[in-house]
Amino acid sequence: MADRADVFDVLxxxxxxxxxxxxxxxxxSVVEQANGAxxxxxxxxxxxxxxxxxxxxxxxxxxxxxxxxxxxxxxxxEMKDFASLIKAGHVMDLTPYMExxxxxxxxxxxxxxxxxxxxxEGNQYGVKPGIYGVPIDLNNIQFIYNLSLLKxxxxxxxKIPSTWDEFIALGKMLKKAGIPGxxxxxxxxxxxxxxxxxxxxxxxxxxxxxxxxNGKIPYTDPSWKQVFTLFMQMRDAGLLSSGIVxxxxxxxxxxxxxERAAIAFNGSWCVNVYGSMNPDLHYVVALPPRVxxxxxxxxxxxxxxxxxxxxxxxxxxAVNLLKWLTQDKQQCYLSKETHNIPSTNASAGIxxxxxxxxxxxxxxxxxxxxxxxxEFPLVTEAFDKGIQSIIIGEATPSEVAERxxxxxxxxxxxxxxxxxxxxxxxK
Amino acid sequence: MLGSxxxxxxxxxxxxxxxxxxxxxxxxxxxxxxxxxxxWPGVFHWENYITAWTRGGFGIYFLNSVFYTVTxxxxxxxxxxxxxxxxxxxKFKGQNIMYSVFLAAMMIPIPGAFIALYxxxxxxxxxxxxxxxxxxxxxxxxxxxxxxxxxxxDEIPKEVExxxxxxxxxxxxxxxxxxxxxxxxxIAVIIxxxxxxxxxxxxxxxxxxxxxxxxxxxxxxMIFQGAHFTEYSxxxxxxxxxxxxxxxMYLFMQKxxxxxxxxxxxxx
Amino acid sequence: xxxxxxxxxKISLGYLFVMPAxxxxxxxxxxxxxxxxxxxxYQWDGISPNMIFVxxxxxxxxxxxxxxxxxxxWHAAYITILALVFQNGLALILALIxxxxxxxxxxxxxxxxxxxVLSGIVVGLIWNWIFxxxxxxxxxWLTTIGLxxxxxxxxxxxxxxxxxxxxxxxxxxxxxxxxxxxxxxQNIPRTLYEAARIDGADNWSIFKHVTVPLxxxxxxxxxxxxxxxxxxxxxxxxxTTGGGxxxxxxxxxxxxxxRMLYSSQFGYACAMGLVxxxxxxxxxxxxxxxxxxxxxx
Numbered sequence: 001m002a003d004r005a006d007v008f009d010v011l012x013x014x015x016x017x018x019x020x021x022x023x024x025x026x027x028x029s030v031v032e033q034a035n036g037a038x039x040x041x042x043x044x045x046x047x048x049x050x051x052x053x054x055x056x057x058x059x060x061x062x063x064x065x066x067x068x069x070x071x072x073x074x075x076x077x078e079m080k081d082f083a084s085l086i087k088a089g090h091v092m093d094l095t096p097y098m099e100x101x102x103x104x105x106x107x108x109x110x111x112x113x114x115x116x117x118x119x120x121e122g123n124q125y126g127v128k129p130g131i132y133g134v135p136i137d138l139n140n141i142q143f144i145y146n147l148s149l150l151k152x153x154x155x156x157x158x159k160i161p162s163t164w165d166e167f168i169a170l171g172k173m174l175k176k177a178g179i180p181g182x183x184x185x186x187x188x189x190x191x192x193x194x195x196x197x198x199x200x201x202x203x204x205x206x207x208x209x210x211x212x213x214n215g216k217i218p219y220t221d222p223s224w225k226q227v228f229t230l231f232m233q234m235r236d237a238g239l240l241s242s243g244i245v246x247x248x249x250x251x252x253x254x255x256x257x258x259e260r261a262a263i264a265f266n267g268s269w270c271v272n273v274y275g276s277m278n279p280d281l282h283y284v285v286a287l288p289p290r291v292x293x294x295x296x297x298x299x300x301x302x303x304x305x306x307x308x309x310x311x312x313x314x315x316x317x318a319v320n321l322l323k324w325l326t327q328d329k330q331q332c333y334l335s336k337e338t339h340n341i342p343s344t345n346a347s348a349g350i351x352x353x354x355x356x357x358x359x360x361x362x363x364x365x366x367x368x369x370x371x372x373x374x375e376f377p378l379v380t381e382a383f384d385k386g387i388q389s390i391i392i393g394e395a396t397p398s399e400v401a402e403r404x405x406x407x408x409x410x411x412x413x414x415x416x417x418x419x420x421x422x423x424x425x426x427k
Numbered sequence: 428m429l430g431s432x433x434x435x436x437x438x439x440x441x442x443x444x445x446x447x448x449x450x451x452x453x454x455x456x457x458x459x460x461x462x463x464x465x466x467w468p469g470v471f472h473w474e475n476y477i478t479a480w481t482r483g484g485f486g487i488y489f490l491n492s493v494f495y496t497v498t499x500x501x502x503x504x505x506x507x508x509x510x511x512x513x514x515x516x517x518k519f520k521g522q523n524i525m526y527s528v529f530l531a532a533m534m535i536p537i538p539g540a541f542i543a544l545y546x547x548x549x550x551x552x553x554x555x556x557x558x559x560x561x562x563x564x565x566x567x568x569x570x571x572x573x574x575x576x577x578x579x580x581d582e583i584p585k586e587v588e589x590x591x592x593x594x595x596x597x598x599x600x601x602x603x604x605x606x607x608x609x610x611x612x613x614i615a616v617i618i619x620x621x622x623x624x625x626x627x628x629x630x631x632x633x634x635x636x637x638x639x640x641x642x643x644x645x646x647x648x649m650i651f652q653g654a655h656f657t658e659y660s661x662x663x664x665x666x667x668x669x670x671x672x673x674x675x676m677y678l679f680m681q682k683x684x685x686x687x688x689x690x691x692x693x694x695x
Numbered sequence: 696x697x698x699x700x701x702x703x704x705k706i707s708l709g710y711l712f713v714m715p716a717x718x719x720x721x722x723x724x725x726x727x728x729x730x731x732x733x734x735x736x737y738q739w740d741g742i743s744p745n746m747i748f749v750x751x752x753x754x755x756x757x758x759x760x761x762x763x764x765x766x767x768x769w770h771a772a773y774i775t776i777l778a779l780v781f782q783n784g785l786a787l788i789l790a791l792i793x794x795x796x797x798x799x800x801x802x803x804x805x806x807x808x809x810x811x812v813l814s815g816i817v818v819g820l821i822w823n824w825i826f827x828x829x830x831x832x833x834x835x836w837l838t839t840i841g842l843x844x845x846x847x848x849x850x851x852x853x854x855x856x857x858x859x860x861x862x863x864x865x866x867x868x869x870x871x872x873x874x875x876x877x878x879x880x881q882n883i884p885r886t887l888y889e890a891a892r893i894d895g896a897d898n899w900s901i902f903k904h905v906t907v908p909l910x911x912x913x914x915x916x917x918x919x920x921x922x923x924x925x926x927x928x929x930x931x932x933x934x935t936t937g938g939g940x941x942x943x944x945x946x947x948x949x950x951x952x953x954r955m956l957y958s959s960q961f962g963y964a965c966a967m968g969l970v971x972x973x974x975x976x977x978x979x980x981x982x983x984x985x986x987x988x989x990x991x992x
Contacts, residue, residue: 058634087744189939246848434792512712535973537724578912681805681874
């Protein structure tokens with residue numbers, strides 16, 4: 001990843017001067033591979049970049065099987081796969097380091113980033129509670145409005161839509177002016193899920209969403225049908241750019257950057273992307289519009305994190321490198337160069353430019369990884385593809401709700417059966 | 428005749444257009460590449476090529492790719508032609524079953540094999556070695572190469588073979604002096620197929636190789652593609668650089684497909 | 696005595712010649728294949744040391760309870776049929792024209808090979824641009840020639856998405872068929888054509904009675920390769936539609952990889968791979984038998 005490879009090279013040189021330790025580590029999309037040189041203790045930090053993500057995940061899986069993971073690497077997986085990695089002994093428990101000196105290291109981090117790497121007491125994955133990874137930067141996903149295009153459509157740019165009705169009104173104005181509305185990488189289902197999830201939390205609140213995943217409330221509940229209906233309404237109001245259902249996020253980014261669409265739903269990394277393609281882009285960042293005005297609006301907030309290979313020969317040195325990486329000076333440098341939100345509290349203050357608009361949203365963030373339970377992947381797939389069907393007019397919200405619920409029941413049955421087999425074998 | 432020309436030209440335009448766009452994009456910048464959609468860049472940023480070469484570390488990756496392509500293709504042709512010759516001109520027990528297994532291997536893809544492959548390479552001590560990267564790729568092209576070559580060898584009349592034997596040629600000699608020259612078109616096709624495959628390969632490289640010094644060209648191109656941030660014009664420059672050797676190789680090889688007719692007066 | 700020795704030498708020489716290829720196959724194909732076969736009977740996420748044995752459960756689910764899988768197979772088959780007819784038809788026509796010896800034939804031979812050479816990234820970017828609903832080239836040209844009402848978002852419209860993907864695939868693939876068919880055509884001695892012409896045959900007759908019979912093995916090869924290659928289509932789908940909208944452009948490989956890497960059902964994905972392989976084998980065998988039968992008539 002160009003936006004980080006150079007930066008890490010510079011950091012590598014710095015670290016070499018200071019620490020004289022050889023560590024190799026991998027970061028998803030910024031991948032550094034380090035094979036610790038066991039005899040000599042000279043730091044050789046090698047950065048290697050691995051894209052695309054599925055290929056990187058394959059590499060990690062293969063390396064894990066052969067016990068050939070590097071000293072430090074990044075995990076781009078679901079919580080349950082992360083748990084699997086930990087239970088298979090590939091991830092070091094960092095809690096002692098975090099907690100020592102009255103939690104000195106731990107306290108430097110912004111809570112949500114650390115939470116992404118923490119397993120709590122009584123977690124459903126059976127992982128020993130603790131902190132297993134170190135966040136090095138944060139991100140969140142919000143709406144981005146092109147002020148020039150909004151103005152062209154006749155919208156009063158001193159007010160950004162904050163309620164659903166305002167949002168729909170904007171859509172109608174854009175449609176009348178012939179300006180494409182929202183672009184987002186909805187060809188990649190997780191982005192659809194992100195927005196749907198945001199609306200769900202706003203409409204029904206945390207408890208009800210979790211209860212649905214727990215199976216206590218069906219997806220055919222009116223609240224969920226309302227979530228699905230929102231997408232239908234967006235389509236009818238002309239808010240969605242044509243082709244959004246098969247758009248890759250990169251395409252959405254360059255479309256928005258070149259002012260061919262008025263609204264984007266994208267993550268804070270976009271500051272870097274837009275800035276490089278069109279420095280004159282005039283935009284503002286905002287939370288998605290609230291449907292239920294009595295509940296707050298939540299957004300997804302994530303983190304890029306690194307873990308230490310517990311089978312590494314250079315564990316101490318690896319931890320030291322991570323500590324160094326998350327010191328203020330390095331975090332500030334990283335953030336300035338990559339336009340990402342730093343993971344440490346103090347560094348957030350030094351941010352300038354459009355990225356600061358994203359920082360404000362960090363207080364409203366949630367992420368499915370932090371839920372005590374995870375939804376079945378096949379249910380999520382039916383959910384996301386179902387919304388795509390609604391957008392192209394092939395299914396109604398009710399039909400999608402029923403289909404998702406049907407798959408939910410099937411998967412629950414399967415899970416019970418596998419659990420029974422597993423329990424039998426354990427005896 | 429005119430109709431033929433029209434068809435040829437029409438198809439040619441669609442083939443050349445993407446290449447032209449890619450080439451012209453390589454001279455644009457990140458800011459203009461999607462803004463200015465025309466084929467003419469306006470301003471020519473020649474430095475993109477230098478930047479792509481240096482930042483992509485192309486020097487060594489290029490040499491690696493050439494090395495891998497040459498070794499994989501040569502190894503493949505050697506191993507496949509020997510086997511194909513045996514299947515075609517020799518008689519030995521179980522040959523039909525063996526041949527069928529090779530054909531089946533060609534038809535049954537196994538996704539998920541990469542884990543088993545990786546573990547195997549670890550056990551053989553071949554992970555992160557050039558040999559460990561070369562051998563699996565020879566295997567990938569093996570079945571098809573054997574199939575194509577056997578089909579060609581089947582066409583050799585027995586008389587030619589017997590004549591050579593009378594002249595005192597060993598079986599190996601017949602393979603080298605008689606069979607292989609006759610199969611030149613087939614060999615050319617196999618070279619083209621597999622050279623392209625090896626040249627564009629990146630997944631195995633990612634999984635098997637760790638040292639930067641061993642990485643192929645596609646690896647260099649990845650520098651310009653992050654999970655979120657792609658440097659398009661540099662990427663286009665990089666891809667243009669990487670496409671040239673393949674086209675050159677093709678220019679060489681496709682002559683053999685045509686020359687095959689004069690070299691092998693088998694049926695005429 | 697010496698003939699027995701000769702036969703022995705001949706037989707063992709056969710084994711010797713085949714040995715390197717066999718070793719490669721066993722190491723890099725048979726061993727992973729057996730491993731995948733074993734995994735297909737388990738439920739496994741690819742990471743944890745625990746695997747649950749589920750017998751033929753995975754296979755049963757694939758056959759009876761996985762509609763998207765069969766949908767994806769149909770999509771791939773549909774594109775394959777299109778490819779067999781149009782892609783190879785075009786390749787054949789072009790090969791015939793160039794074989795006949797046309798001016799600038801050398802240049803054309805190079806140009807037609809350009810699409811296969813291009814990387815998936817460039818192909819994806821270009822065709823995304825061509826098919827784009829807002830500022831795409833295709834819509835632009837349609838409007839210019841007065842067919843603007845046909846404009847749409849070609850890759851996102853469920854009615855056209857699959858065909859759009861098929862067009863991209865065929866565009867990228869015809870160069871291969873062209874090369875092989877041309878090689879086959881060039882291998883036919885010109886004397887046969889001359890003889891037929893002296894006998895008074897016209898072009899169509901020559902094609903039917905001289906070219907086609909001699910080209911049957913080549914046709915068979917191209918068809919088998921087309922089927923195998925097209926059924927395994929993946930890169931184009933991923934860079935243009937991601938399998939969407941909905942399930943409209945899902946293909947077998949994208950389903951398998953989704954199970955493997957996103958749903959963490961590695962064992963199930965292996966089972967899918969085997970089912971897929973079995974289908975491909977059956978298809979190829981049918982093709983080969985047909986071509987063998989045709990050669991004998």
